[in-house]
Amino acid sequence: MRVPEPPGCDEIAQLARTANHTLARLEAAVEQQRQFASVVSHELRSPVAGLHTQLEEALLYPTDVDPTTTIRTALTTTERLQAIIDDLLVLARIRSAPPTTPQPLDLTQLVTEEIATRHHTTPVHTRTTPHITVLGNKIQLIGVLNNLLVNAQRHAHTHIDVTTTRTDHHAVLTITDDGDGIAPHDRERVFQPFIRLDDGRRRDPGGTGLGLAICRAVITAHHGTVDIEDSPQGARFVVRL
Structure with missing residues (x-):
């Protein structure tokens, strides 16, 4: 009423x-x-x-x-x-949860260290801009990075590209695979809880369908955005903080 x-x-x-x-x-x-x-x-x-x-x-x-x-x-x-x-x-x-006090973090250092310390079934190529500072929760942002990398590895054919760049007002993290990509009409759906496309179910039948929903929730809590943008090949996830 x-x-x-x-x-x-x-x-x-x-x-x-x-x-x-x-x-x-x-x-x-x-x-x-x-x-x-x-x-x-x-x-x-x-x-x-x-x-x-x-x-x-x-x-x-x-x-x-x-x-x-x-x-x-x-x-x-x-x-x-x-x-x-x-x-x-x-x-x-x-x-x-109530918002915690954000801490200054070097996004490029965080990305570089996490990629270097983890085993990857598909080669990961990085192209980074040094000293990009963001405010956030380190553990949660590492979780977002790992979720996006796992998703990219699930669909990539030969390699994954990870970049960090800086714009006037944002730090930008991009993770791109060279797989079959995601249709435009599905690019927002995949961030909903339990939404799994047929290709994802086939490649990882044991998945929960919550990884990308968690990514969206974390980045939203950091006052940022995570979206899927056009790419010449594969899926291109772009995080802006």
Whole structure:
């Protein structure tokens, strides 16, 4: 429900418009929470139902079902459930935790060190601008970098390009793979929780579908943006801080 807005620009009219604006934001937030809860319930229901069926079958037909196979399959299912729950907790903490005091960080140094200390299944080529300072949470930004690198490695054919540059008002991190790319109509969808395109499901059937949603939540909390932009080949993720 909204309050009536009287004409004019006096204090009563301004108060009514402010109240309605606040109510609209509240309604949007509640609707977003409802949609998120619905999606989470669906994503958790499927593996739980599968686990229940496996265990029930083992009890009903003990002579026909190999218990070792059942336990092994059930363990895989519970590992997937644990991964989903862990990522959901990360996403919830980012969205609900009070903002922490940001620290000055050298973005280029952070990127260079993380790439150098981790094993990569696909070669990663870097082209960086030194001494780019941003304000943020180091652990969270490392998580964003690793999520984007894992996503790029999943789809790259031969290599990944990582660049850091500086504009007048932003530090820009770009991660580009040379895979098949992402269709323009899917470029915003992939940042929604549990959205996984067919190619992603095929290449990583055990994924949770929350990695890019976490990236978007972290960068938004840092007052930045992360988007997918046009590239001659493959997908090009661009983070601006």
